[in-house]
Amino acid sequence: MSIFEFLLDPFDFVFMQRALAVTVIAAVVCAVLSCWLVLIGWSLMGDAVSHAVLPGVVLAYIAGVPFAVGAVLFGFLAVGLIGAVRDTSRVKEDAAIGIVFTTLFALGLVLISVTPSQSDLTHIIFGNLLGLSHEDLFQVLVLGTITLVILILKHRDFTLFAFDPTHAHAIGLNPRLLGAFLLGLLALTSVVALQAVGVVLVVAMLIIPGATAYLLTDRFGRMLVLAPTISAACAVVGLYASYYLDAASGGMVVLVQGAAFTLVYLFSPRHGLVATRLAAARRRKAASAPEQPARTHTLAG
């Protein structure tokens, strides 16, 4: 088999074309958002919201309204409940997050189990890249574009919010509103990505690309380019791997992202493990170097 056949064969199938389109869109939108999530320290929040949207999506399915509506509603409900539990009891935030999102996720699972014609819905849990309908593609395209355009237009405000919300307040902006906006976009993004990798693995796409890019650069602008590029590349590689190995597509995409993170974690030029260890060793050597001439001097004397 030639390399061209290897690369082009899978896309003789319409379902593979759709799968590719949806994965790449989801990978890019999630990756852009993840740049802010990892810097704010909202990875757990991403985990929570992406799971908590499940009952919203199921209810939206039952009511026949767009998934996005239910997802955004339940995303905010989750964040509100987490804040309420944290602020009005002695339970700490990580526990509050754990309680709220697992309960909402469980509600989603129960709702799915009692909903007739549930086959569409079980796909939401693990993703169903290879069984995407035309409508699924359309929804991902619309939501992905809206989210991406807002993120790009307001990226400077979001970065300010992530870096110094007090300054944002001091110059007359509303950091709470910016935070809420970001959480709403997080819920929308979850809808985009659950079509691709399923609700369980969305959080991987929301954290890994941003964290990977963060280890590669000291410029936020470059993070915003690196994260989606790496994420999209991983999505494509993962899809090929899933096709040729006949393995779960969502899982494969996330595995490749994890592998990419591992490589960067080890070998990133400045912030990688190898580079920082070598630099530390060099510093130690440089620190001990001046002693050597002194010692020879004493010996000679």
Next chain:
Amino acid sequence: MSAAIDVDSVTVNYGDVPALDGATLRLNKGRICGLVGMNGSGKSTLFKAIMGLVKPDAGTVTIDGGSPAAARRSGAISYVPQSEDVDWHFPLSVHEVVMMGRYGHMGMTRRPHKKDKLAVAEALDRVELSDFAQRQIGQLSGGQRKRAFVARGIAQGATTLLLDEPFAGVDKRSEATICALLKELAADGAAILLSTHDLHALPELADEAVLIMRRVLMHGDPAVVLQPENLALAFGLDVMKRNEMAL
């Protein structure tokens, strides 16, 4: 002329815990005022009340004769945070941080125009960080980091500067540089309120000093306010006991 900062009998409670209890403080333009008090004395809460980050349970805050909200919108207030409140690994350059001072003057997408770039360049020049503009903020020394945030306030055109512990983790030489810079800004008409534990530097730098312990105990000439018996009031030391120990 209305005061730059006018805090009038402000009380702030966090639940049952009083953080400020009828604090009153007026600071005019062109003056540098040092805020002295122990941890938990309400210094940070006072800053928050001035910025409108906490709503007073009683009393009023007026900035330049208007509401704090109006002052924030016009870009009059700038806050230099404590070092430990900043994520120094954040992937931003000094230039990008200073540019954030301009956001209130920009359009929806905060795309910098020529005048914004000019203001940032001037501010960086003023704090002598032009050569460090492209450094990631964490790669600056303690003193340079403070100057970068002051530059953000300058680029913003702020007339009221609030600095939370600007001398913590800063060496003596950098401290002198920062003091000279703050004096220049005050001479240009800015009102500067800073909290500090560095009592030695204060008489040289500040025009006024304030002792705070949930309320303003004393406000006046630093040389007078920082007398040991007055400090004892703010830091809860028993003056007599200290004298005995000295004997």
